[in-house]
Amino acid sequence: xSPDSTSPAHxxxxxxxxxxxxxxxxxxxxxxxxxxxxxxxxxxxxxxGGLAILLPVSAALHAASNIDPADPSVAWLAVAWLLIPLHxxxxxxxxxxxxxxxxxxxxxxxxxxxxxxVGRRAHRMARVTAGLGLPLVMAFSVLxxxxxLDSDPLxxxxxxxVGGASGSPAGILAGLLSLxxxxxxxxxxxxxxxxxxxxxxxxxxxxxxxxxxxxGAGWVAGEMALQRWLFVGHWAPGRTLVLAASAxxxxxxxxxxxxxxxxxxxxxxxxxxxxx
Amino acid sequence: MTQFSRxxxxxxxxxxxxxxxxxxxxxxxxxxxxxxxxxxxxxxxVDLAVPEGSVVLLAGPNGAGKTTLLKLLLDLLPPDGGEVxxxxxxxxxxxxxxxAGTGFLPEEVAFPFGRMSVQEMIGFHAxxxxxxxxxxxxxxxxxxxxxxxxxxxxxSKGEARRAQLLTALAHRPALLLLDEPTDGLDPLVRExxxxxxxxHLVETGATTLYCxxxxxxxxxxxxxxxxxxxxxxxxxxGIEELRQTHRRVRIRSRAPDTPAPPAPxxxxxxxxxxxxxxxWVVRASEADVRGWAEEHACDVAHVEGVSVADTALxxxxxxxxx
Numbered sequence: 001x002s003p004d005s006t007s008p009a010h011x012x013x014x015x016x017x018x019x020x021x022x023x024x025x026x027x028x029x030x031x032x033x034x035x036x037x038x039x040x041x042x043x044x045x046x047x048x049g050g051l052a053i054l055l056p057v058s059a060a061l062h063a064a065s066n067i068d069p070a071d072p073s074v075a076w077l078a079v080a081w082l083l084i085p086l087h088x089x090x091x092x093x094x095x096x097x098x099x100x101x102x103x104x105x106x107x108x109x110x111x112x113x114x115x116x117x118v119g120r121r122a123h124r125m126a127r128v129t130a131g132l133g134l135p136l137v138m139a140f141s142v143l144x145x146x147x148x149l150d151s152d153p154l155x156x157x158x159x160x161x162v163g164g165a166s167g168s169p170a171g172i173l174a175g176l177l178s179l180x181x182x183x184x185x186x187x188x189x190x191x192x193x194x195x196x197x198x199x200x201x202x203x204x205x206x207x208x209x210x211x212x213x214x215x216g217a218g219w220v221a222g223e224m225a226l227q228r229w230l231f232v233g234h235w236a237p238g239r240t241l242v243l244a245a246s247a248x249x250x251x252x253x254x255x256x257x258x259x260x261x262x263x264x265x266x267x268x269x270x271x272x273x274x275x276x
Numbered sequence: 277m278t279q280f281s282r283x284x285x286x287x288x289x290x291x292x293x294x295x296x297x298x299x300x301x302x303x304x305x306x307x308x309x310x311x312x313x314x315x316x317x318x319x320x321x322v323d324l325a326v327p328e329g330s331v332v333l334l335a336g337p338n339g340a341g342k343t344t345l346l347k348l349l350l351d352l353l354p355p356d357g358g359e360v361x362x363x364x365x366x367x368x369x370x371x372x373x374x375x376a377g378t379g380f381l382p383e384e385v386a387f388p389f390g391r392m393s394v395q396e397m398i399g400f401h402a403x404x405x406x407x408x409x410x411x412x413x414x415x416x417x418x419x420x421x422x423x424x425x426x427x428x429x430x431x432s433k434g435e436a437r438r439a440q441l442l443t444a445l446a447h448r449p450a451l452l453l454l455d456e457p458t459d460g461l462d463p464l465v466r467e468x469x470x471x472x473x474x475x476h477l478v479e480t481g482a483t484t485l486y487c488x489x490x491x492x493x494x495x496x497x498x499x500x501x502x503x504x505x506x507x508x509x510x511x512x513x514g515i516e517e518l519r520q521t522h523r524r525v526r527i528r529s530r531a532p533d534t535p536a537p538p539a540p541x542x543x544x545x546x547x548x549x550x551x552x553x554x555x556w557v558v559r560a561s562e563a564d565v566r567g568w569a570e571e572h573a574c575d576v577a578h579v580e581g582v583s584v585a586d587t588a589l590x591x592x593x594x595x596x597x598x
Contacts, residue, residue, distance in 0.1 A: 018363040018450055020377040023404040032403055040391050109388030114352055116404045117376035 023118040029126035034133055041134075048134060052141035055082065059148035090138040091182050091241075096196060125266070128187050132180065139179040177255035182241045184262035191269040301328045301364075303451055303483035304349060308358035311344050311507075318344040320507035321358065326483060328450075331497050333515075334487040335588045336504035342487045343383055345504065346453045349485075350375055363450055376405070379444035379482070383455040385436045390429030394422050394439050398446075405447040413446035419472050433460035441469065445476055452477075452484040458493060466493065473497060491585035501584060503591050511591050515584055522587045525565050526578040528553045537572045545590035557582055557590040 024032065038045060113127075114120050186196050193199045207230060214223045231238040235254045304326040311319040319341045326332055336342050347353040349362050351371030360367060363377045387397055398417070402408040417424060420438040431439065437460050444452065457473070458466045474497055477484060485502075486494050501518055503511040522544065529536045529552035536553060539546050542560035549555070558565055562579050569576045582590075 018365075018377055020363060020365070020373045020450075021406040022372050022376050023406070028403075032400070036389055036392070036400065039396060040389050042391075109386050111352065111382055111384060112387055115350055115375055115380045115382065116401075117372050118404065119372050 020117075023116060026122050026126055029118065029123055030130045033127045033130035037130055037133070045134065048138055051082075051086065052137050055086075055141050056144040056148060059145040063148040086138065086142055090135050090142065090179065093135050093138075096186065121267075124191075128183075128266075132183050135179055135183060136176060139176055143175045174252050174255050177252065177259055178240050181255060181258040181262055184259060184266055185241065188262050188265035188269055191266060302326060302361070303328045303330070304360075304362050304485070306349075306358060306360040309345070309348060309355055309360055310357040311341070311348060311353065312356055317507050319348070319355075322504070322507070322509055324502070324509065324512070326485065326500070328483050329481045330500055331477060331484040331486060332500040332502050333491065333494055333498035333584070333588075334485050334502050334504065335489070335491055335592065336510075337592055340504040341507045342504055343455055346380070346455055346485065346487060349453065350378060350380060377450045379447065379449035379452045381440055381444045381452075381454045381457050383459070383487075385433055385440065385460065387428050387436070387440075390427065392428050393425050394428065394431070394435075395424040397428050397439060398424075398443060401443040402446070407447040407449075409446055409448060412448065413442060416442045416446055416472070419468070434462060434465060437461060438465070438469070441472075448480050448482070450482060452482045453487075454484065455487045456489070457486070458488070458490065470494070470497070491588050492583065495584040498584070501588055503588060505592070511588070518584055518587050519581065521561075522557060522559050522582050522590075523562065523565075524555065524557050524578075524580050524582045524586070525576060526553060526555050527565075527569055527574045528577045530573050530575060536574060540568055542568075544587070545593050547590075553577065557586065 113123060116123065186200075189196050189199045211223065211226055211230075214226055228236070230236055233239075235257065237254075237258055240254050240258045302325050304324060306322055306324040309319055309322040309324070311317075318339075322341070322345065324345075334342050334345070344353065348355050348360060349367060351367035351374065354368065362374045365371075365374045367374045389397070389400070392400065394417075398413060402410070402413065420442060422435070422439055422442065426435070428436065428439075437457070441457060444454070454473075458469055461469060470493060476482070477497060484497075486498060488494050495515070499515050501511060501513060501515060502509060524547070527536055532552070534552055536549065539554075539556060542558045542564065543556045544559050545557045547555040547557060560568075562576075565579070566576050
């Protein structure tokens with residue numbers, strides 16, 4: 001049939017009488033994908049969720065008891081030593097989960113989701129946001145455990161890694177923000193490059209090489225400045241991403257700042273690569 | 277046959293004619309639609325106008341641009357040029373609205389959440405579709421004999437295809453885009469699916485683009501044939517028109533041992549030639565063929581109608597671009 005009789009040139013379309021209700025909004029999408037995560041990862045939720053409850057409860061019981069700190073039970077040692085791997089596991093999940101969301105996993109799966117009647121950008125962000133739930137629960141558990149163990153001199157050195165500043169509510173908040181920042185950086189890298197590990201390795205490797213070059217050049221002031229900016233300084237992104245709550249003070253402002261920066265990157269790159 | 281009446285409304289209304297202008301509405305309207313993948317041209321300026329309620333059989337060889345066309349209509353791919361309007365919307369600006377009114381059965385059998393059961397997968401889709409009809413979904417599930425408690429990742433290709441079909445139909449979309457809907461189905465299930473599709477189309481009047489390589493199975497559903505070849509529309513005609521204008525003929529040279537003459541312009545495809553006899557699919561009236569035969573000292577040995585599938589095949593073979 002000849003298409004000459006009318007023109008589809010109207011930029012947004014003519015509507016022509018079709019009433020087409022859209023799908024759910026952003027929050028409903030997040031809820032929907034939380035439920036999906038529960039269906040997809042039941043063991044993960046049960047195991048990690050169980051640990052998330054068990055750890056702080058155990059630590060609280062320990063803190064309330066009068067056990068000799070010089071002679072702790074194996075159980076208490078296990079709790080303390082579990083914290084560090086759990087902390088890094090949480091951060092690893094935070095980086096890797098968005099990888100699966102933004103890449104086409106499994107093949108063709110993204111087409112199915114993109115064909116649904118919601119904005120693609122909002123939908124992917126909702127999936128990323130829903131995926132943040134489990135790491136946040138874990139991070140909260142780790143930090144809460146650290147709070148209880150913090151006063152124990154034996155475990156002080158251990159928990160300093162994961163919760164040196166977690167004795168305060170602001171410390172816990174800073175820790176959660178740092179995790180969210182890590183999650184959003186993982187999302188941003190996945191959106192932009194389709195993967196997380198490779199660009200992250202290149203980023204870290206590049207920074208290390210830069211440090212070595214500065215060190216080799218004997219530019220002490222430059223090396224110090226770079227180290228401070230990357231890992232030590234108040235606004236250091238490295239410390240925010242991994243060790244935000246371990247610096248002895250609750251650095252809310254830098255964690256929040258990096259969260260916003262990475263969220264902005266996510267939105268910007270999502271806009272540019274929406275149809276990729 | 278079913279508890280759903282013939283008057284069941286298609287999502288977005290049942291009007292076949294615009295009450296204001298009296299004109300047909302175009303469910304799909306494209307002009308000069310272009311798409312490239314690097315140096316490969318997928319669509320080279322496609323003009324297309326599909327009236328509301330029409331069922332279009334979309335055919336073409338592999339790589340002709342059929343799947344690309346469907347994806348462009350849903351804004352799953354951005355066009356490189358041209359204009360397109362689907363259900364009155366420009367997909368580039370209001371893609372989610374277009375997708376709301378569309379039931380899409382993609383070529384790929386995929387779903388990202390493999391642990392979900394069929395029931396959960398259907399529920400997942402239902403939450404995205406305000407017009408979802410749970411009773412109709414249940415009816416379709418029964419007809420398609422879906423095992424609702426089976427995890428998606430354990431489904432055979434045919435089972436997954438049937439589940440996908442349900443999600444494409446159960447919200448009674450105004451537009452159906454079906455990409456090889458019977459791919460992976462055994463012959464019995466294929467028959468059942470085709471019958472179900474026919475029933476759905478009669479009841480809802482949904483505009484349909486039915487993309488397939490198995491033309492004979494869908495020719496009874498369609499009222500138009502659209503053939504894409506090398507990214508361009510080669511044929512875009514009504515089924516009835518095709519039936520009336522195309523026929524298969526057998527021509528025989530009157531002089532013994534004299535080969536039949538070469539094919540004239542009205543021949544779409546030469547199906548065979550042996551000595552003084554030749555078989556053609558032609559686009560011409562019987563009278564025109566007989567007139568031509570008389571002029572060339574030939575007899576018309578046989579004339580018969582030709583199926584839509586065979587007509588399409590004629591255009592798809594190398595000789596079809598005469």
